[in-house]
Amino acid sequence: MCPDPRGHGEEQAIAGFAELLRGHRHAARLTLEQLAEASGVSARTLSDMERGRSKGPQHRTVTALADALALGEADREQLIGQARDGRLRDHWTRPTGLCELPRSVDDFTGRAAEMAWTDDLVHGGDTPGAAGVALITGAAGLGKTTFAVRAAHVLRPDFPGGVFFVDLFGMSPRPLAADDAVTQLLRALGTAERHMPADPLERASLYRSLLRERRVLVVLDNAGSEEQLRPLLPGGGPSRALATSRRLLAGLEGVHRLSLGPLPAAEAAGLLAGIVAGRGSPGAGTEISELARLCGGLPLALRIVGNRLISRPGWSAAELAARLADEERRLDQLRAGDLKIAKAFGMSYEQLAESARRVFRRLALVPGRDFDATLASVVARTPVEDAWDALDELVDLGLLQDSTSGRYRFHDLVRLFARDRLHAEEPAAERDALTETTTSWLLRTATTAGRWFEPAYGRPDRPGAGPSSPEEADHWLRVNLDNWLGALRAAASGGRHSAVLDCAESMDWFSDRWMHASHWHEVFTLGAGAAAALGDAARQAAQLNLLAWVHLVPRDDPETALRYTAQAMDLATRGGATAQIASAHHAAGGALRKLGRLDEATASEARAAEMFKAGGDIDSYGQCLGALGTCLRDAGHHAEALEQYLGLLALLDDDRSGMTPGVAAFTRPIALARVGECLGLLGRGTEAITKLTEAVTLMEQARLPAPQARSLETLAALLAAEGRTGESRHAYARAAELYKTVGDPDASSRCRALSATTPGTPAGG
Template structure:
């Protein structure tokens, strides 16, 4: 009929193509019967170009519609069919909502309606995409297609072959499929243009593989999954899948187990879910193992998984093996990136930066960046906006297994030694920034990262605490006593800034043991005094503090270390005050004060004044206590201070706060509020979070007593926030409750 109308209009194929905007090739396919069901828009354009009357126009359009129906019911089946969705699919509600929004979003310029789902091995990207496609199926009357691109295999699916499979699934006959890739891509886009089809492209290898398979606009949509980030792919919306939260992971495991989950018990299943790290593949493996072995006990399997040495071996069921999933990603890496990956398994802490990665990999910082980018791209590492990287727990175990297999024992020992040395030299250098005669330390080690300010040193010590503490343990286990002692000693002044950190007991214990092994009595007494100090910081343990001061006094006396004898008396005074033995506390503290005054140590003498003031305050002698704190303020605030400037800077906010507290107790609340406000501001500048939280609560109480309820509520809320940052959840909850009550 089309040929008859064209002849009647005295038009050639080329002339009709130009008039209608339909290609001459498409017209030829219609006239020869190769295309029996062209799209409505195409036929309407031809009817307009041929100037058909209403009857002829309607007849032509109906013939095309009948052809489309025949094509729909006679096209090959079983090609690119969507896999079944698992019945026990759990969670991912927000992510499923994301795919729904993507599909129903308004059309946008360029590639529209394309979603890219990325994430490491084992996160269930394919399962999620299949679930989403089944959910969305009613929105795609022209079909949902699924194609595995084999992105992790040595030979991913070629673009031309992928296009041929999709074209056949769309109903194209073999003789219609062009031989060249560009021709196939063009035909593919034209067949999708007027069809409402969802294409799921699973396991993509690269941007080049995916681009020709995307719809060119119109009603077609696509979901892509890939372990790679495919950062170069333009015009797509991105969704990064993460591990399942513990609750959803436990629900998934419960769903896999079905009826037997009740006998296993929720605690055991929750422990299994936690050991699987929220990876759906690991959870399915564990669930399948339990289901296939009814006599197994979930708690016993959890005990097996708790052994890190055997955890990966336990995470296998038939052809499902978590190590195989990670191994496919590992095989994609360049040799240099593989080396960095497996050697990072020896990093002591949970995360690390590029500088430490360079040390671990034995490479330059530039090459380390390249390796880290490759590892993140393949999902073998997780990165953050702070420039730090971390393993998933199971991926770390896989990296450790690769290290055992591919590096010799001697190479591993050398790497551990090199990393330990670097971390402890960095930590010691950073700690030296805070010593009384502070300033930029002389950095003779050219391989260390540069710490150009006290703030940088502070940040490095905090964010790398797990790493340098792990290195300190390793050095102690290897008998590197001098290195351990140097590092522990360098932490003394920094510990005042971060007094609520949980690891100071271990740091100074290792320091004391190292000093004892070296036979250095003065340093042994010093480290014992530091341990006494640790036990006077909340939550206090004054009885233990007294035992340490007694040991320190004994060692210091034997070595005639006058300064450490005085410090032992001072710390003993603090512990006695905490025990309520105030007369003894005053006597011990006064003795320390006399010794420090005699030796001219004004810094330590000033600390004694504060300790005496605390004793007087606890005795209810607020005016006398206030005098001691004012003397502290004077010593720390002189224009030409007798104190070391850095110690004066730390002392002043403490003295102001204590003075403010005493003023409040004396009923002089306006003066108290002024002192406390100044002190808290200085504490925030110096990052003395523990003290800041404590005196925020004191200030809030005084504001409430003064009738300034709104201000009190805000300060209580701020105190709750700061208590939370130092890990004191009890105090945080108390202040949060008081903030609400004040309202």
């Protein structure tokens, strides 16, 4: 490492540590000998410290003294901080001037693609304007320095002019000035003091000329800004530079950029296994993998966990994994000596403006995995324009990850750090108020979005308060699922029954558009519980009918569906809720059909159709007509089923029928598909293919993957029968993809196999 010519203030800092130590010893009423005995530090060393001769005592020495003196947290941190500053100054003022590359760790694991990228940079020749500079960026704990040092050691034979390392201390309160770094590198390059230009610009020019004349690799670690790094970069020629920074340094021109992310699961487990390889009992592979998962692929966290296991032979990997599993304690467990994951995050946090710190810690209240600027502005109680600025700053420092879709997310450990900062810096009353604000906004927005799909709703009552179109509503509900579902859970646990029920009810018609999703059981269970708590039998019956639908479609459990319809029928009958009685008949009909009880199913669907029509609910009446057609199809009455589906299509196309246009548009592709199925069963293959092709196209537009997959599978079989082998294979392959999307692996495998073995196609083709 290189010396720092900034000697001003050194004596004051040394004196500060000496005076602090002497003051604490006197306050404890201990002699030098007594403190030496209590701490294990020799009396002579203590004397040197108190006289200022020991400029930077080691961390373990200072912590031993703090323990022996029984210092409180604040005094302890002050003493350790003064010693750390002394070590840095001692480090900067050592007379070596060689900028020697630090050693590379023996257990370095992974990053093969990144290493290859670095090798290509060195051996790929000069790129105009890029000057052979690699900028390696990433969040705290990702191992940027370790990676750069490893790469430099690997590349050392390619640089006969030398490999040099400078820590720029970009995250410290006093970053190394660019002019001082240039001076250090000139000394390392062999420039004698008498030949050192006095003018900073002339020194920088001399530095660049030396790099142009020689083949040198310079590792510039921990850069804090573009201004600090820019003067240290080669200006062309054979020399190269590897620079690391937590910041993106977006203003830096003409560099190759490499962004490090967390290690993949296998590499993370491999690194941890390598660290603990010399331990007597490293732990089972599953235990190591679980520890790696809890570390989130962060090399620093993995290093800490590995060091803890090595230093405590009595610990098992399973025991440490159990400790880390507790989110409340995880950050506290990720510490080993002077390595602390929270300290690494804290250095980035301290770089933020106060407004960005506030946004950062409050984002810990977001219930889901990711969020956008609008939600960030709500949870942080700041205008959305200010939220954008804060999010940009957080991404720049690696405290948030962003995506091209405009959404942001925390690394799991960074989220825990944000939550710790929130609890440390915001009073409980403020946290509760922020949680209430966020939960209420999410529920209101979700409810408004869901109601866009209700036949009678038309458009939200308050334009501008949420999504302004069905397309926006659909998108918002899907990408914010974790957030509004988390808010629904929080509201339910907090006894906000009306808000929970309103939200669950609003999802009735939208759930048909996302029928394969796994969360509907929880949504409607919470809704039913809220209705029961409010004592509203009719609304409870509606939620139970929706739970019956869940067990018919996503879960395929008709017996359980019948139990829910029986409960709903009982509640609806007692409450005189005719619409819910009809809904129970309709859901029961679907369950009975799946159980093969077709006569009962037909009677139940006919009763539901009659009640819906009498009540003027043409939308639900149309659904019952389709269900009656399916009963006829399953009974083998294909011609009658076809007539039933054609009658439904006529109703959908009749502008005077009273059916809501949105419901008609949703139902039409499903009805077309059923018509195609019946035509195929009647041997009218060409007509069937036409109808199914039209249905599949409409389902793609409406984002209905589950019925689309089934229709594609039927279409593929018909195409194969017609000898249209290539089209059949394509349809089977697409069906396999969609079945996988909706969580039906058996159907996906079946279609994948049929795609490969369709008649006329070589097996495995």
